Amino acid sequence: MATPKRPDKTLGESLRAHGLSRRGFLKLCAATASMMALPASMVPRIAAALEQAKRPSVIWLSFQECTGCTESLTRSHAPTLENLILDMVSLDYHHTLQAASGDAAEAARMTAMEANAGEYLVVVDGSIPGPDANPGFSTVAGHSNYDILMETVEHAAAVIAVGTCAAFGGLPQAKPNPTGAMSVMDLVKDKPVINVSGCPPVPMVITGVLAHYLTFGALPELDGYGRPMAFFGQSIHDRCYRRPFYDKGLFAETFDDRGAQEGWCLYRLGCKGPTTYNACATMKWNSGTSWPIEAGHPCLGCSEPSFWDGGSFYEPVSVPLTANARTLLTAGAAGAVVGGTVAAVAKHRVKKADANRQPVTIEELEKKL
């Protein structure tokens, strides 16, 4: 069973117990600062803060999700920065990672909530069937996702919605949204909610947010969607290494043409990089090995709201979602009928007036005078 009480070890002690040297610790702080786009002068402050910080209790709730977000977080290569930072928190409840199951697991959650009331962090992955949906659509230990979420966040310090499902509804919310799926920020209004979107999110972004919280005791600067600016401040398009090809007008038009082989821009193959804000282009995946566009596939825009309903993954950003030639032809035909009718009526009126014309001669007019 997970540790019910908040651990007393500071982060510095915890990391030293893991065999991390002072030099290694400062490197970690520098990497954290650079990852969050903070100036180098902040490194000593980060070091001091992390040295003294207590490992916060984290309760990880999994709802309508595929566990991809957890996979993303855990599949990083040990011992990476991500793992080190993950070791910094006390993960008291997590379906996939905890050893306990059944009642013991639920008891761990309740104990962690009581012991750390007002201070624990709640991480959510997966969307939630809303209060009006059938509570049986998704349950944990016989309780609806909605009830568990509301009960758990009541005394939380903050909520981190990990993955696009938790942040924006994601796949479960895609039309016709059969489970009435809602995002965390749709439901949690009285606590700070930070969205770490992506399907799945970049692991460093998840850990980076936790590191920021530990360092500053506050949530980082957020964008309009509640996402940390340090990671979601710039679009894929703006940081894409293929951007020069876009600017030059060099595009791959199929997946096997010369453009694709030469690594040209994937805009015409449906790349959603221009409308997508995420850190893939800079942080990459699999310990910085590569990322989708580097692998030759257009960005799907997985970190944006409604990405499942935003049209085909393989249609360019500028293409309308449903309009086609048939819409245009049907409307044109209707217009032609309207125009033809109006013209025919006008012609008929002229003809009728012509037929009823009563000519008047000058003599007749003069007689009237």
Place this chain on the structure above:
Amino acid sequence: MSDAMDFLLWTKGPMFNIAMAIFAIGLLARLVEILVLGRSTNYAEPRANEWMPGFRTVLTRTVADPGTFKRAPFNVVVGWVWHIGFLIALLLFIPHIELIKGVLGISWPGLANPVVDFFTAVTLLSLIATLVHRMTHPVKRRISTVEDYLVWTIVFLVVLTGYLAYHRLVNPYPLALGMHILCAEIFLIMLPFTKLTHIFTAFIARWYNGAAFGRKGVQS
């Protein structure tokens, strides 16, 4: 800002359908009405054929005659510049070609983005010049109507929002792109019911003119 993506998807989805339907219904209604009404019967015996002179005038009237150029060089030069710039941006920008391909299934080669960008900037400046000229020239000012200013505004907004979106000067980008698409949709909706219809009717009118000349046997 938080609904920028919803806004973009609305402009790309239902609003695009509405705009396209109003555009097609309105334009075809007007064109068919014009063509069905035709001209009043001319009982005079034709001196020559009217078809070829009609087409010739469609071309020759595209270039202003020396007299017009001498009287109003600004109108001719700036008018040409911004019309060409607008057409280049509309028809030769790769994302626009993809849009047309997505809707109509036809496509053609485009220009490199910096070239289109240059012409867009020139178009914007020319459009501003036309507005200043319209507001300062005593005759133009007097004959300008509300519709003239309305049409100028929507054309300018379409180009301006496109320029802002391309340079990513408005954040978040979905908002910038959505604004551009919405302006283009308003342009499409206004087109059949304002002077913007000249995009299509100018050529019909020129043909009628040329055909009348041809029929009378005068130079077209």
